[in-house]
Amino acid sequence: MSLLSVKLAWRNLWRNPRRTWLTVLPISLTIFLAVFLHAQQAGLENQILETLILPNFGHLQIQAKNTVTQDTLAVYLAHNQAVKSFTPRLENYGQIRFKTQIRNVALLGISPTSEANFSQLNEKITQGKYLDTPEKNQILISEGLANQLKINILDTIYIYHSISEKSTQSVCKVIVRGFIKLKSTEADENTVFIPITLMNLLFPSLSSTYLIQTKHSIPLENLASEMKKKLGTHYTIKTWPETAPDLAQMIQADQTAGWFLASIFYLLCGFNIFGTILMIVNERRQELAILKAIGMNTWKILQMLYNEIVMICVLGIFIGLLFVLPLVGYLEASPLPLSGVWGQSLQNMGFEPTLTFRLQASAIYLPTALMLFIMCLSAWYPRQIVRNLVINETLKNKVF
């Protein structure tokens, strides 16, 4: 590429700055919107993973098929390099009695230390204290339930349970240690957290499930199948898309919708780029004919035109990124709070009512690559024009 064609192209751009800006701006706008959209989507996905999936289902779940093999599982997990953290859970429904009131509740057996590490349950305490270790007969209850039954901290509660299959129900006396605020209204009205050691005593025939947080670098499916091979048939292993298929598909549906919107942007922008190229070439037919007449060959002319197009695109992409990156970076650090209907509906689904963003490398290079691709596609037109330019005819035909 000769320096001359670059120079000419650069000067041509600023011969009609208005037109240049009019093409540069839509490109910038498209890049801006596309990066913004992708970042918002990644943010939402991340939010679903962090606030809904990880604390409730874990990246992986492993359940021993009988209670005997449970302990070896804990040892295996503690020594596995791919596991970042894990916690056992044992969930059952049951009845609690406070004074004369009996309520059906969800009993959730947790291990206080590893749970604090895994889902930061200790930070959700609104009143009272977190469970002590070593565990005693203490429980935490959700705030909504406490309000309905008018329970106070350190009140005594009875949990109904059955020791063996056939026996009638017996009760276990526990003390309320603290209240926990849960996001979903329904869970907030009927959840009781019990130390898992106590839960194992109450329901000896049930085996607990281990929730696992993996290190991000390893693909989940590979890890799951590797664990399946190692652990054998005594365990069931499920990845989070298997345990929460609706959430997995919700993410997928959201991604599809996002791509639909983004492709409209790209389409619009593609038309815009093509329109400009059309203009660059058509309005300068005579000029191009003169260049050709004084001996510039087709390829050189094309080089000049292509340089112009590349400059416009690169400038557009650059300006777009210049504005969007700091904005998204700022929003990633401090998410936008949402109020009104949007916020309410997010809260109902169990989310924080905020608009979160997350900037991934793919959110930048995908739109950029696509813009460059569109640019290459539309480079076909000037080639046709310049090649078929008949010098005499063009010079004679003044446009008006």
Added chain:
Amino acid sequence: MNFFTLEVRLAWRNLWRNPIRNFLLICLIIIVLGFGTYAVAFLNGLSFQRLQDQLNYSLGHLKITHPQFDQAKNVHNFIPNFSAVKGVLQRNASIEAFSGRCNVRALAQKNNRQWGIDLYGVDAKAEKQTLQLYQKITQGKYLSEKSNQNEVVIGQSLAQKMNIRVGDSLILQMIDKEGFIKTKTWQVVGIYKYVNQKFESTHIFVPIESLQKALNLPTNAVHQIIIRLKDRNITDTQVLDYQAKWPNLKIQSWQKTAPELAYLDVLMEYFFWIFNGIILFVLLMAIVNTMLMNILERSEEFGLLKILGMNNGRILKLIFWETLFIVFLGASIGLSLAGLSIYYGQNYGLDLSIYSAAWAGWGSSPIVYPFLKPYDLLKITSLLISTAFIAALYPTYLILQKTALQLRNSNV
């Protein structure tokens, strides 16, 4: 006055002097408007489907309860004067059907594991007239209309979780009127499949008499009355009427019992403006670009027109007519394409079952029938036309502020 004035004819001919560029712009409008309209129709269909499903299968239009009957579903809080209320409801001509139900929280038991469920005692005949859940039975049958049978209908999700089938027995534990824990066994006669998994895994139905007996309740004690109106739009007035009549009962419209459904409409409205706003903004850029090229490239020509005696008003008209033609062509084709595909969708439905699990959480059937609300088309079209005119303003301004000579001498 002749409609086809000189400006109109000139504008029409100008369109075809540079067909490629105008054609591109028209294509763009077709695509944007087509997609935009279709997306709106699709979302309308989605939210309508969801509303319809929820009202028909689980909510009804009105719900009457004891004022203290809340999430805890305390067994004491039944409607005290059900017979009297029943008489009034039967005489109301705008009510299609109603169903009195007992409703308590219970535990389903199997192998020492327990599941929290929402137990409904229903009168099979009244329930069938009010809600259509009986149509969703996939295995076995719905509750028979004979009273006091030990039959139970459960959802597919629960059946899978508990690993039980039609014919198996189901042990339920609940708290009766005296506050004692009571265990009773029912026989599974039917399994229903409703799109909402959460509903499926919690709602189970038994005959009302058997539940009343198990809970030691009097025979006409019900906790809630679900009412289905002939016309959904009179829900609010009915609520006011009955609230005035029975101040000691709680009467709620479906908007109250399921607020997320009520503000779905508002959400969609927001989405409509954001989606179309963004698209039209990008389109605005494209139209400005094209019109600017269209007009500036002809500045010499406009100079000549001015010399020949065309005043600014007529030039303005000329440019506006050109814009209008482009928009009109693009819009009519785009809208008719969107219209055709919406028409197709209405007749055959769009099957979204690849995402069925996601829709299951969202609570509607995987088949969506897109449609447009009365003002949607008007809103989209007027947005587009105003966008086009805003886009034409700037280039027109550039032309009008210059004198004929300046225009003649300006070099493109």
